[in-house]
Amino acid sequence: MPPITTPSGLSMASLDAPSTRLARAWLGLGLAALTGSGLLALLLVLSRTPGIQHVFPLRDFFRAALVVHVDLSVLIWFMAFAAVLWSLAGNSRWATLGWVGFWLATLGTTLIGVAPFFPDAQPLLNNYVPVLQQPVFFAGLVLTAIGVGLSVVRALLTIPPQISFKGGMPADAALRLGVWLGAVAAAVALASFVGSWLAVTDVLGQLLWERVFWGGGHVLQFQHALLACVAWFWLADALGAPVATSGRATAILFLIAALPLLAVPVIYARYEVGSGEHMGSFMQLMAHGHTLMAPLVLLAAAALWQVRWQVAPAKSALLASMGLFVTGGVLAYLIQGANVVIPAHYHGSIVGVTLAFMGLTYVVLPRLGFGAPEDRLARWQPYVYGGGQLLHVLGLAWSGGYGVQRKVAGAEQVLTSLPQKIGMGMMGLGGLIAIIGGVMFVVVCLRAMLPRRPRQPLKT
Numbered sequence: 190m191p192p193i194t195t196p197s198g199l200s201m202a203s204l205d206a207p208s209t210r211l212a213r214a215w216l217g218l219g220l221a222a223l224t225g226s227g228l229l230a231l232l233l234v235l236s237r238t239p240g241i242q243h244v245f246p247l248r249d250f251f252r253a254a255l256v257v258h259v260d261l262s263v264l265i266w267f268m269a270f271a272a273v274l275w276s277l278a279g280n281s282r283w284a285t286l287g288w289v290g291f292w293l294a295t296l297g298t299t300l301i302g303v304a305p306f307f308p309d310a311q312p313l314l315n316n317y318v319p320v321l322q323q324p325v326f327f328a329g330l331v332l333t334a335i336g337v338g339l340s341v342v343r344a345l346l347t348i349p350p351q352i353s354f355k356g357g358m359p360a361d362a363a364l365r366l367g368v369w370l371g372a373v374a375a376a377v378a379l380a381s382f383v384g385s386w387l388a389v390t391d392v393l394g395q396l397l398w399e400r401v402f403w404g405g406g407h408v409l410q411f412q413h414a415l416l417a418c419v420a421w422f423w424l425a426d427a428l429g430a431p432v433a434t435s436g437r438a439t440a441i442l443f444l445i446a447a448l449p450l451l452a453v454p455v456i457y458a459r460y461e462v463g464s465g466e467h468m469g470s471f472m473q474l475m476a477h478g479h480t481l482m483a484p485l486v487l488l489a490a491a492a493l494w495q496v497r498w499q500v501a502p503a504k505s506a507l508l509a510s511m512g513l514f515v516t517g518g519v520l521a522y523l524i525q526g527a528n529v530v531i532p533a534h535y536h537g538s539i540v541g542v543t544l545a546f547m548g549l550t551y552v553v554l555p556r557l558g559f560g561a562p563e564d565r566l567a568r569w570q571p572y573v574y575g576g577g578q579l580l581h582v583l584g585l586a587w588s589g590g591y592g593v594q595r596k597v598a599g600a601e602q603v604l605t606s607l608p609q610k611i612g613m614g615m616m617g618l619g620g621l622i623a624i625i626g627g628v629m630f631v632v633v634c635l636r637a638m639l640p641r642r643p644r645q646p647l648k649t
């Protein structure tokens with residue numbers, strides 16, 4: 190069957206090509222992980238909402254739920270969707286490597302999901318990859334890491350990073366380069382995790398995992414942001430507003446945005462893992478390195494402006510995604526101390542990335558051999574999810590301004606003042622609306638992915 194030449198984004202292999210089938214599989218795993226994370230978010234939100242927090246029976250599971258909420262969303266949903274893009278951007282070689290990676294990650298995800306129900310699941314709330322100090326969870330984490338690692342290796346082997354400084358460049362070459370650079374960032378992050386793990390010998394418990402995941406956790410944010418830009422450009426293209434710059438100029442902007450990755454080996458070479466300089470350098474890399482993405486973000490915003498009047502699921506997702514991402518970026522510079530402004534920033538930025546991936550899911554579903562997303566529901570879903578998250582984020586930011594602590598629930602929150610209660614009330618309402626938006630996304634995808642039973646003619 191000839192390759193699928195499509196109006197937008199990456200030109201893709203045929204429907205029955207191994208890379209397309211791998212992309213379908215990783216999308217399925219990503220959706221399952223996002224669903225699990227969304228269900229746990231319900232427990233988190235209800236455990237922190239004033240009035241409900243005291244009566245909610247599952248509030249004692251808050252910490253374990255928070256660990257799995259974060260790992261299923263930031264780690265598995267994001268890495269699975271990245272693997273969808275890596276499969277679509279690459280050729281069909283090394284398929285077996287791809288499938289071994291997929292099944293190991295699926296088994297790992299399942300173990301992470303069931304680990305809280307095993308005894309002694311002690312939650313440790315370190316940043317980036319929080320853990321349950323328990324064998325089933327660690328087995329899940331290691332299997333997932335190996336599975337994702339194999340998929341990263343396959344991506345670097347199968348995606349040709351095309352950039353030529355002479356003559357024309359295919360329109361999708363810049364996007365393919367962006368996807369490839371996402372795989373490079375993932376490889377640097379995985380190497381950082383291994384490097385830190387080997388270097389940290391003198392501490393245990395939460396401090397150990399904080400040091401093991403600090404470097405790689407920061408590097409993963411560059412992967413997510415690079416692939417968010419790929420998703421925005423693809424969405425804009427699908428809406429008939431390809432970005433203004435030439436393929437070559439866009440490719441150069443992607444290379445510039447990935448430059449901070451070069452600093453990672455320097456930080457490891459210069460500073461001892463876990464030292465103040467090491468931790469501080471990664472915070473600086475994040476704060477300053479992401480500014481190199483600004484030209485890509487502005488290009489996507491210019492394309493959004495061109496399609497501002499269009500009514501389509503891709504447009505809703507592009508608008509909601511960019512709005513939330515920019516809100517999260519602004520909140521990053523308002524972080525002072527360990528309060529809920531931090532999760533406000535996180536949810537702005539990474540739920541902005543999530544919305545970009547949700548919109549791109551709508552665009553690629555038919556090209557993966559599934560049905561087209563149901564238009565009306567798919568058009569409203571990003572606004573419900575994004576709008577709910579915006580209220581959730583603003584509630585967290587407001588409450589953080591009044592000193593409400595992060596990662597605590599129930600009475601531990603010590604909500605005494607009216608502004609604190611109003612802020613966390615907003616967090617709760619916004620969170621519930623966002624969860625409804627998350628359910629809408631899963632419904633739209635399942636309706637498009639599951640085979641439809643032909644309608645029975647009415648008996649007269």
Ligand code: HEM
Pocket residue numbers: 227230231233234237255258259262263266316529531532535536539540543581594595596597619620621623624627
């Ligand atoms: C339906 C949407 C969601 C809701 C309602 C929600 C709600 C929450 C809540 C209430 C917390 C606990 C905050 C605290 O106690 O400090 C939390 C933490 C977190 N969530 Fe979500 N979340 C959602 C989706 C997501 C998604 C899609 C991601 C990532 C892709 C994500 C990543 C995180 C992270 C990283 C934390 C830890 C924050 C920290 O370390 O302070 N969440 N979430």
